[in-house]
Amino acid sequence: MTRITVIRPQLVEFVPDRLEGGVLYISRRYATAVHLCCCGCGSEVVTPLNPAKWRLAESNGAVSLSPSVGNWSQPCQSHYWIIGNQVRWAGAMPAEMIVAVKRRDRRDAERLTLPPPSWWTRLWQFIMALFRGKQG
Numbered sequence: 001m002t003r004i005t006v007i008r009p010q011l012v013e014f015v016p017d018r019l020e021g022g023v024l025y026i027s028r029r030y031a032t033a034v035h036l037c038c039c040g041c042g043s044e045v046v047t048p049l050n051p052a053k054w055r056l057a058e059s060n061g062a063v064s065l066s067p068s069v070g071n072w073s074q075p076c077q078s079h080y081w082i083i084g085n086q087v088r089w090a091g092a093m094p095a096e097m098i099v100a101v102k103r104r105d106r107r108d109a110e111r112l113t114l115p116p117p118s119w120w121t122r123l124w125q126f127i128m129a130l131f132r133g134k135q136g
């Protein structure tokens with residue numbers, strides 16, 4: 001398996017069945033980008049483009065994806081940034097940090113998709129926080 005260092009953006013309407021390595025398929029229609037893991041393992045990496053997930057920036061035909069891509073659910077555990085069509089490899093992340101990132105992702109997603117909590121939910125969360133605080 002060879003790690004790739006350059007990725008080429010390609011605008012598509014539908015993501016093709018067969019993906020090519022080193023290509024970042026961007027579907028504006030579905031607000032999603034898909035690419036094959038840059039480590040060469042062949043895993044499909046789907047990065048939904050919305051405020052709770054990833055943001056795609058484009059300048060002069062070069063794309064950047066933020067935040068970084070972490071394939072924690074794949075055996076390769078690849079972690080890299082895509083900046084200006086370049087793949088910048090990050091060091092391996094300790095397992096506990098991966099858990100923290102996953103938790104944060106979930107929280108962000110919840111915050112954006114759920115309606116604001118009612119006073120009752122807030123009270124309950126407050127009580128639960130107190131309870132957890134005492135335990136830990």
Ligand SMILES: [Zn+2]
Nearest residue numbers: 037039041076
């Ligand atoms: Zn991989």
